[in-house]
Amino acid sequence: MPTKPTSAITALEEAHKIAFAPFVFQATVSLKKLGVLTCIFEHRRKGGLTIEELSELLSVSTYGLGVLLEIAESAQIVSKPKDKYSLTKTGYFLNFDETVNVNLNFTNDVCYEGLYHLNDAIKNGKPEGLQVFGDWDTIYEGLSQLEPETQKSWFEFDHHYSDGIFKEALDYVFRNNPKSIFDVGCNTGKFTLHCLHKNPEVILTLFDLPGQLNKALQAVEVAGFKNRVSGQPINWLKPNPKMQGAPDSIWMSQFLDCFSESEIVTILSTCVKVMSSDTELIIVETFTDRQKFEKAKFALEATSLYFTAMANGTSKMYPAKVFKKLIERAGLMVSEDHPLGDYHTLLVCKKRE
Numbered sequence: 001m002p003t004k005p006t007s008a009i010t011a012l013e014e015a016h017k018i019a020f021a022p023f024v025f026q027a028t029v030s031l032k033k034l035g036v037l038t039c040i041f042e043h044r045r046k047g048g049l050t051i052e053e054l055s056e057l058l059s060v061s062t063y064g065l066g067v068l069l070e071i072a073e074s075a076q077i078v079s080k081p082k083d084k085y086s087l088t089k090t091g092y093f094l095n096f097d098e099t100v101n102v103n104l105n106f107t108n109d110v111c112y113e114g115l116y117h118l119n120d121a122i123k124n125g126k127p128e129g130l131q132v133f134g135d136w137d138t139i140y141e142g143l144s145q146l147e148p149e150t151q152k153s154w155f156e157f158d159h160h161y162s163d164g165i166f167k168e169a170l171d172y173v174f175r176n177n178p179k180s181i182f183d184v185g186c187n188t189g190k191f192t193l194h195c196l197h198k199n200p201e202v203i204l205t206l207f208d209l210p211g212q213l214n215k216a217l218q219a220v221e222v223a224g225f226k227n228r229v230s231g232q233p234i235n236w237l238k239p240n241p242k243m244q245g246a247p248d249s250i251w252m253s254q255f256l257d258c259f260s261e262s263e264i265v266t267i268l269s270t271c272v273k274v275m276s277s278d279t280e281l282i283i284v285e286t287f288t289d290r291q292k293f294e295k296a297k298f299a300l301e302a303t304s305l306y307f308t309a310m311a312n313g314t315s316k317m318y319p320a321k322v323f324k325k326l327i328e329r330a331g332l333m334v335s336e337d338h339p340l341g342d343y344h345t346l347l348v349c350k351k352r353e
Contacts, residue, residue, distance in 0.1 A: 024072075024075045024077075025108075025112075027072060028072070028077065028094055030068055031068050031077070032094070032095060034060055034068075035058055036054060036060075036068065037078075037087060037091055037094065037095040039054060040054070040085050040086060040087050040091075041087050041092065041095065041096075044086060044087070047086070048080075048081075048084035048085050048086040049084055051065050051066060051069065051085070054085070072091070076088050076090055077090055077091040078091050098160070099160065102156050102160040103157070103299065105157070106156070106306075108153075109149055109150050109153035109154075110153050110154050110306070110310065111129075111306050111309070113129070114127075114130060114131075114133070114310045115129055115309050117129040117132075117309060118305060118308065118309040121309045122308065124313070125313050125314060126313040127139065127307075127308070127310050127313040128309065129309035130142075130309075130310055133146060133150070134146075138237070138311060138312040139310055140212070140258070140311070141209060141211070143211065143212060144211035144212065155188065158187065158254070159188075159190065161254065161343065162191075162254050162284075165284065165340045165341040165344050167194075168340055169253070169284060169340060170198055172282065172346060172348065173195070173251065173282060174198060174202075176248070176249075178202065178247075178248035178280075179201065179203065179248055180203050180205070180245070180246070180247045181195060181202060181203070181204045181247060181249045181251060182204075182205050182243070182245065182249070182251065183195075183205070183206050183207065183251050184207045184208075184250060184255060184267075184271070185208055185252060185255030186206040186207060186208045186212070186213065187208065187212060187216065188215055188216055188219060189206065189215070189216030189217070190219075191251065192204050192206060192220060192229065193220065193225070196220070196228060203228050203229070204228065204229050205229075205231070205247070206220075206229065207231070207233075207234050208231075208233070208234070209233065209235060210233045213231045213232075213233050217229065217231050236266070236267050237263065241266070241267070242270070243271065244274075245274060246274060246279075247274065247275075247279060248278070248279060248280070249279065250271050250274075250275070250279065250280070251282050252283050252284070253284040254285060254286070256268075256283060256323070257285060257307070258312065259314070260312075260314035260315055261322070263315075264323075264326045264330075265326055265329050265330045268281070268327060268331075268332060268349075271330075272330060272331045272332060272351055275351045277350070277353060279351065280335075280348055281332065281348075281349040282346060283323075283349065284340060284344055284345070285318070285320075285323065285344065285345055286343045286345075287317075287318060287319055287320040287323065288300050288301060288319045289321060290319075290343075291343060292342070296342075296343055304317045320345060324347075327349055328352075331351065332349040333352045334347050334348070334349055335348050335349065335350045
């Protein structure tokens with residue numbers, strides 16, 4: 001169906017919204033932190049609250065509330081029938097929807113300040129925005145050293161888009177009863193713990209940067225599974241990375257999108273060296289060309305800018321068609337291709353003989 005042409009006045013309005021988008025975003029963050037949106041919602045049955053009532057309840061000046069609520073009304077976050085503020089549906093989702101809040105906190109706490117350096121990151125091929133946090137080549141090197149609030153928002157964003165598919169993914173991982181699994185990019189060890197709880201005999205080897213690997217191993221030890229787990233620290237950006245062992249299965253969830261195309265080929269090629277003809281390499285990703293909803297694709301493309309400005313300067317969220325070409329270049333073939341949950345795809349890869 002042809003797209004209806006946008007009128008000039010509508011296009012101009014949208015351009016102005018983009019020009020002032022950071023103002024609306026930070027006003028929203030402030031309204032949430034001050035408890036304004038929650039307070040308005042809690043008084044919805046009395047038809048909302050006046051600015052004077054809000055000021056008294058929250059101990060915030062009418063001036064401060066005024067500048068925030070005026071732009072929030074223009075952005076259709078709140079409405080003001082009869083001088084009483086109420087939440088719109090957009091305002092409700094901004095305040096109470098879990099996915100929206102995970103995205104908003106990640107944007108504000110992890111990305112916002114560093115995105116100012118996006119242009120330099122594009123020109124230099126480096127995560128120039130990372131300088132707001134520390135002197136590292138990638139955010140992953142400094143992840144365990146970030147301020148608690150920043151770290152919390154990063155992990156909540158990462159886990160929100162992975163934890164929900166673990167249960168479904170485990171059915172694929174264990175259908176052939178693997179005895180040994182490599183968890184590559186183990187992060188905090190959540191998937192490893194799922195595997196250990198599901199199967200009392202499986203042995204796992206974890207691979208990650210030293211800081212992350214130590215956290216994962218600590219979590220495993222606390223859970224009482226130390227005897228079935230070992231770790232191999234690895235930096236995939238160093239020359240000639242190596243893995244030791246002979247796994248039945250290799251697991252990578254939302255890991256390879258943290259690397260450039262050439263780096264992905266290097267990682268997969270390294271895995272091929274420890275694979276037999278029976279080994280399954282399982283990749284789980286959120287591909288931009290596999291999304292049912294336009295806003296999901298939009299969120300992934302925004303996340304690509306995080307990779308550019310903050311994470312490493314070279315990676316992004318990829319379409320599946322690009323990933324499949326990289327898999328082939330590494331000496332693998334995709335033997336199975338499954339949708340997983342609302343956003344993910346699970347690819348089962350085998351060594352190409």
